Amino acid sequence: MSTQIPYIYTKEWGQVRYNLLIFLGFSSVFFPRLLDTLGAPSIINLAHFAIIPAIFLFVISKNPLSTSLQVLVAQRLLFSALIFLAVMTASALLNYAGAINVVADFFILTEPFIFLFIVIATPLSKKSFDQLNRWVRICMFLHIFLAYCQSILIRLGLLAVTSMTAEDNVQGVFYLSFGGHVVSGFVASAFAFYIWISADKQQTWLKAFLIGAVFYQILFSDAKQVIMILAIAWILLLLTKVADPMKLIRYAIIASIVGFILYWCIFNLEAFAAFKGWIRPGLYGPDGAATLLKTAPLRIIPSYYKSPLNLLLGLGPGHTVGRLGGWMIEKYYSLLAPLGVTSHPATEAIRTVWSDNSWLDSSLFSPLWGWAGVWGDLGILGLFSYLSLWWVVWQYVCKDGFSQFNVLAIFVNGFVFTQLEEPGYIISIMMLIGLRWHEQGNRILIG
Numbered sequence: 001m002s003t004q005i006p007y008i009y010t011k012e013w014g015q016v017r018y019n020l021l022i023f024l025g026f027s028s029v030f031f032p033r034l035l036d037t038l039g040a041p042s043i044i045n046l047a048h049f050a051i052i053p054a055i056f057l058f059v060i061s062k063n064p065l066s067t068s069l070q071v072l073v074a075q076r077l078l079f080s081a082l083i084f085l086a087v088m089t090a091s092a093l094l095n096y097a098g099a100i101n102v103v104a105d106f107f108i109l110t111e112p113f114i115f116l117f118i119v120i121a122t123p124l125s126k127k128s129f130d131q132l133n134r135w136v137r138i139c140m141f142l143h144i145f146l147a148y149c150q151s152i153l154i155r156l157g158l159l160a161v162t163s164m165t166a167e168d169n170v171q172g173v174f175y176l177s178f179g180g181h182v183v184s185g186f187v188a189s190a191f192a193f194y195i196w197i198s199a200d201k202q203q204t205w206l207k208a209f210l211i212g213a214v215f216y217q218i219l220f221s222d223a224k225q226v227i228m229i230l231a232i233a234w235i236l237l238l239l240t241k242v243a244d245p246m247k248l249i250r251y252a253i254i255a256s257i258v259g260f261i262l263y264w265c266i267f268n269l270e271a272f273a274a275f276k277g278w279i280r281p282g283l284y285g286p287d288g289a290a291t292l293l294k295t296a297p298l299r300i301i302p303s304y305y306k307s308p309l310n311l312l313l314g315l316g317p318g319h320t321v322g323r324l325g326g327w328m329i330e331k332y333y334s335l336l337a338p339l340g341v342t343s344h345p346a347t348e349a350i351r352t353v354w355s356d357n358s359w360l361d362s363s364l365f366s367p368l369w370g371w372a373g374v375w376g377d378l379g380i381l382g383l384f385s386y387l388s389l390w391w392v393v394w395q396y397v398c399k400d401g402f403s404q405f406n407v408l409a410i411f412v413n414g415f416v417f418t419q420l421e422e423p424g425y426i427i428s429i430m431m432l433i434g435l436r437w438h439e440q441g442n443r444i445l446i447g
Helices: 012-030 032-037 042-046 048-062 068-095 099-121 126-155 180-198 201-220 224-240 245-268 270-278 289-294 296-304 309-313 323-331 333-339 345-356 370-396 401-413 423-439
Strands: none
Touching: 012 032, 012 048, 012 099, 012 126, 012 423, 032 042, 042 048, 048 099, 068 099, 068 309, 068 370, 099 323, 099 333, 099 370, 099 423, 126 180, 126 201, 126 423, 180 201, 180 224, 180 401, 180 423, 201 224, 224 245, 224 401, 289 296, 296 309, 296 345, 296 370, 309 370, 323 333, 323 345, 323 370, 370 401, 401 423
């Protein structure tokens, strides 16, 4: 049976309101880092945790789900989210974690799914969808333009480098944030791929120009891990196409050509010399410094288990190396402490290992990585219940290679750093996946 949603029409004034709401939710995540740097209160970085759920409740209350596909996606997401919340609550009770830990960690991890549902379930006319698409494209082009401006101004000495390296300060709209150059590169590359598959055939020049501009941005911002992770995601995408020989061959040929070009560039062009920093065999292997640092959470977290239940439920939300425990509690302690936030010595033990190996300064080797955080905080049950949310997205929303590729990139990122929970990155990707969903006709059109 077809999953296409029929076209339904109502008054146009409602359309403008709905696409503005989606754009408001997107903007609440896309621009706060820049506004914070320009002098806005740092609390603006947390505003999206109130804005996106409020938009979700409004959309649901005003537009009851009326199609089988909407109902199916909503039911599966809601069921998975409730199971995830139940596991998180059980973990908090077992480990005496604060109630605010549960609330904060739940929203951090489920907000992308809430936002994606808003995008795919909100009724849009063709006109309102085109407006939303145009607004998002303007934001993305602005992001890339700002990255180029930052690079030029830093080289001219007109923009001060206040922290990190000069290259790391090239972050576009995510200026200034730790790891912002990597987030910047991922968002820009996802947008370039989106334009590649969605723009008119007559716009080949624009596609080629944008791909080249983003690739150069990744180079001059020293966000080389973006290329590595996207390459791994592409290989994983190949493995999903085994049942379709023609796609497998086509994707494999593209991967081989790109891989050969990249290999040649690394060993022949100065612009790619930074990649050689990873090509140090002594770092790897069972006893390599990078291996031991990366796997530190897998050794340290179990050492704090007090009962067999910790294997199933972890050490509690916010108690290990997820975004909440690894970064947010420390950064927003003055705000969270009165609400009863709790922490755990496992976090500090892992941070100490990282500081003792500070010469491994690439986030590629960081012991604070997404999947370790979900597992460490919530155990095996929490990890599988969280994966069930991604399964719903993969099964019912990712209908083409673009969406699948970006979800796989998110998965790979979960093994590198905390991008799995980085709102600026993951909400931007969900926005593009949602737009692609609409373009493929999987939408309810009202207008």
